[in-house]
Amino acid sequence: MAMRVTFWGVRGSLPSPTAPQALTTRTRDLLQAFFAAGHRGAADIDRFLGALPPHQVGGYGGNTLCLEVQTETQQVIIDAGSGLRLLGYDLLKGPCGRGQGEVHLLFTHFHWDHLIGLPFFSPLFIPGNQIHLYAVEPDLPEVLRTLFRKPNFPVPLERIGATLAYHRLPPRQPAQIGDLTVTPYRLDHPDPCWGYRFEHQGKVFSHCADTECTRMS
Ligand SMILES: [Zn+2]
Incomplete structure (x- = not known):
């Protein structure tokens, strides 16, 4: 694979x-x-x-955006739309269910439909799990604090159980997540939105959500 x-x-x-x-x-x-x-x-x-x-x-799914990219040894999740809830249930069958999981979650941007699954991502609430959160835009910590703050959600981010680590990705710079090389590229969207190029063993997968191709020169 x-x-x-x-x-x-x-x-x-x-x-x-x-x-x-x-x-x-x-x-x-x-x-x-x-x-x-x-x-x-x-x-x-x-x-x-x-x-x-x-x-x-x-039929075809009705959940908002969430993708999973896997190699033999690495898993990376893109965006926390409502599809993340189902992926969370799947992860509970492995180390995440025992509080020994490590999750890598990249955000393309912070529009609502790319965030709404996060408060319902079960591995977040199990102490011991390590959740690595990646974004190009610097305001990810504040965006997530707001998402979990009352009255939006009853459990504040400081009390979720898992340990969070934020990582800021520089634009157009390859970053290494395990054996995946990930490079962010700016897309065309009303608020800053980033596509990700994944490379592994000479194969490439590019993820470009929400881009509109109307304002690019
Ligand atoms: Zn959007």
Whole structure:
């Protein structure tokens, strides 16, 4: 595995749960396909669903932005949209569930949809976990203090349990996170927003969210 990228959330602006009508339509389509394939009994349901592409059963996610980049030995998370809540549950199965986890979380920018998952990221509340937070913009600590401050959220950042470490990334300078080389590049967005170029073993993944390509010369 050179790099594996998992999309835990891709929506902009707001999480978008599946509407009841859309769920009804999808269920009807699946039932029609089930019977059209010649299935008749409950014993065939799991085999039928398991053979379909995941999106045909589960649809596309409604969570706001959160990605996970993994190598054999390193994991980096990009942004703390509502998708981060699901990733947090997944991490609890490993060292994060025992207070022995190390998390590396990069922020592209501080718009609401890229932050709202953080107060619901379970590894934050387990003492012993080390959470490394990265951003190019200098105001990350104040942004997060505000996010967790009453009346926005009942638990202040100073009492969450895990240990936080802030890291400021210089623009266009390669930084090393384990065996991943990460370089931030400025994007075109109403407030400063940064894309990240990940390099590992000669392979490159570039993440450019929210860029609009309207003000760039
Ligand atoms: Zn934005």
